[in-house]
Amino acid sequence: MPKNYRKGFAEKYMKEIELKLSFPRKLSAKVYSELSALWGKPVSSSVLQNTYYDTPDFAMQRSTTALRLRDLGDAWEQTLKGGGKGIAGLHVRDEWNWRLPDNKLDIAKLSEIELVKGIELERVGPVFETNFERTKWMVEVGSSVFELALDIGEIRGAGGVKPISEIEIELKEGDVSCVMVVADRIAKQVPCWLSKKSKAARGYSLAGIAAAKREHDPERSISVLLDELIDDLACYMEAIADGDGTNWYKYVECIAGINSLLTLSGSKRSSVGLDVEVEIESLFHWMCRKEGSDFSKYVLNSKAPGLIGLEVLRRELTN
Numbered sequence: 415m416p417k418n419y420r421k422g423f424a425e426k427y428m429k430e431i432e433l434k435l436s437f438p439r440k441l442s443a444k445v446y447s448e449l450s451a452l453w454g455k456p457v458s459s460s461v462l463q464n465t466y467y468d469t470p471d472f473a474m475q476r477s478t479t480a481l482r483l484r485d486l487g488d489a490w491e492q493t494l495k496g497g498g499k500g501i502a503g504l505h506v507r508d509e510w511n512w513r514l515p516d517n518k519l520d521i522a523k524l525s526e527i528e529l530v531k532g533i534e535l536e537r538v539g540p541v542f543e544t545n546f547e548r549t550k551w552m553v554e555v556g557s558s559v560f561e562l563a564l565d566i567g568e569i570r571g572a573g574g575v576k577p578i579s580e581i582e583i584e585l586k587e588g589d590v591s592c593v594m595v596v597a598d599r600i601a602k603q604v605p606c607w608l609s610k611k612s613k614a615a616r617g618y619s620l621a622g623i624a625a626a627k628r629e630h631d632p633e634r635s636i637s638v639l640l641d642e643l644i645d646d647l648a649c650y651m652e653a654i655a656d657g658d659g660t661n662w663y664k665y666v667e668c669i670a671g672i673n674s675l676l677t678l679s680g681s682k683r684s685s686v687g688l689d690v691e692v693e694i695e696s697l698f699h700w701m702c703r704k705e706g707s708d709f710s711k712y713v714l715n716s717k718a719p720g721l722i723g724l725e726v727l728r729r730e731l732t733n
Contacts, residue, residue, distance in 0.1 A: 426510070426511045426512075427508070427509070427510050427511075428509050428511075429498075429506065429507075429508060429509070430495065430498075430505070430506070430507045430508075430509040430584065431504070431505070431506050431584065431585040431590055431593075432504070432505045432507075432582055432583065432584040432585070433503060433504050433505070433582070433583045433593050433597055433608070433727075434503060434505065434580055434581070434582050434583075434608070434609045434610075434612070435503075435580060435581040435582075435583070435597065435600060435601070435604075435606040435607065435608060435609065435720060436579065436580045436581075436606060436607055436608075436609040436648065436651070436652070436655075437579055437580070437581070437604055437605060437606040437607075438579065438605065438655045438714045439566075439577045439579040439655065440714075441579075441604070441605065441714075442566050442579055444604070445564060445579075445581070445604050446549065446564060448600075448603045448604050449549075449551060449562065449564060449581070449600070451603075452599055452600070452603070453551045453553050453562065454551070456549045456550055456551050456564075457550050457551060457552055458549070458550045459547065459548070459549045459550070460487070460547070460548055461545070461546075461547050461548075462484060462485070462486075462544075462545070462546055462547075462548055462567075463484070463485040463543070463545045464482050464483065464484045464485070464543060464544045464545065464613075465482070465483050465540050465542075465543050466480060466481065466482050466540070466541050466542050466543070466544070466614055466617055467481045467482070467483065467519065467538040467539060467540055467541060468481070468538055468539075468541045469533060469534055469535075469537045469538055469539075470537060470539070472541075472618070472623050473532075473533045473534070474530070474533060474538070475618050475623055477496065477529065477530070477533065478496055478497075479494065479495065479496030479497075479529050479530060480493075480494070480495045480496065480612070480614035481493070481494055481519075481524075481530075481538065482494075482495075482614070483514075483517060483519060485517070489513055489514065489515065490513070490514040490515070490516060490517050491511055491512065491513055491514065492511070492512045492514050492519060492520060492523065493509065493510065493511050493512075494509070494510045494524060494527065494529070494530070495507050495508065495509045495510075495612075495614070496508060496529045496530075497529055500610055501641070501727065501730045501731070502608065502610075502640065502641055502644050502723065502726045502727040502730050503608030503609060503610050503644060503648075503723060503727060504590075504593065504727055504730075504731075505610075505612065508529070510523075510527065519538065521535045521536060521538070541571070541617070541618070541621055541623075542569060542570060542571035542572070542617035542618070542620060542621050543569070543570045543571070543617075544567065544568075544569050544570075544578065544613045544617060545567050545568060545570070546565045546566055546567020546568070546578045547565070547566050547567055548563050548564070548565050549563070549564040550562065550563050550564075553583075553596055555588070555592040555595045555596060556588070556589075556592060557587075557588050557589075558585065558587060558588025558589050558592040559585075559586045559587040559588055560583055560584060560585055560586060560592075560593065560596055561582075561583075561584045561586055562581065562582070562583055562584075562596065563581070563582040563584070564580075564581055565578050565579070565580050565581075565582065566578065566579055569613065569616055569617050569620055570620075571617055571620035571621040571622075572620070572621050572622060573619075573620045573621060573622050574620065575620075576616060576620050578613065580609060581600060581604075581606070583596050583597060583600075590731075591731055594724065594727070594728055594731070597724055597727075598724060600720075601717060601720035601721050601723075601724055602717065602721070604717075604720070605714060605715050605716055605717055605719075605720065606717075606719070606720040607647060607648055607651045607719035607720055607723055608644055608647075608648060608719075608720065608723035608724070608726075608727065609648050610641075610644065610645050610648060611648065636675055636678075636679045637729075637730060637733070639675060640672060640675055640676075640726045640729070640730075641726075641730075643668055643671055643672045643675070643726075644672070644723055644726055646664075646668050647665070647668045647669070647672070647719055647722075647723065650664055650665040650668060651665070651713070651719055654710050654713055654714060655714060657710070659709050659710035659713075662709040662710070662713070665713060666697070669694060669697065669718060669719070669722060670694070672722050672725075672726060673691075673694055673722060676722075676725055676726065676729065679729070694718055694722075696716075696718075697712075697716065697718060
């Protein structure tokens, strides 16, 4: 728990540990069906409307924090997220939540949180919205408990509208490594990919606010290279899902690059890794026959992106 937390200061503080899987929007019905087959009837379904705030010079975004106001129907919730780290799509962040009586931010509640010290909080205003339907399951793996959320909706900003179609696997109690059990079962059934970008990061992108550029160290480790390739793969998959299949060869290079690095690093491949090899072999056989035609349709129904992404995450969690 952060040293600046005081009992009663925030209604709720938590360390958010979450893995996000994205999938093509057109597969929403299939994904719902598969998740229900795996874990039964959902425990709840609700529509969530969210507004994200920042200063005119986007100080929140530059400090890798996000400030959100969420309509809960009978009340409002103010949330601050930030800090932490990400590993191949697994996000670990600090999170503070406050229940509010109306849709007015209570900036005073943020005043003693170190993450936003130096930010002119009185200048914050709305930047973009995320509105989606969330369907939830509670999943137990041994002594670990996860909240599984299926989110379908959209992000609205100055640059237009982007779809939200993703699965969030959030650890509520227990061992973080058990997230692999849940994610593996999903990736074997649903074409998906690991997403390193939060809804907030995608919202800023839609609003025209660029993320910090990578620092290309020529001597960066295999772990860093794999993490970059997972990020690239998510970008290519999102573009293909949006109807842009012009850079299909970059997707192929990315998948092949990840697989080669996993092999060269001597990573112990799991049974899922064997599934990855089959998927990749199938991909190249398909390309030899089709020569790139109708590539988008093939890729969006392939399980290779999700399976190989989980192989990378498994490597990072065990190293």
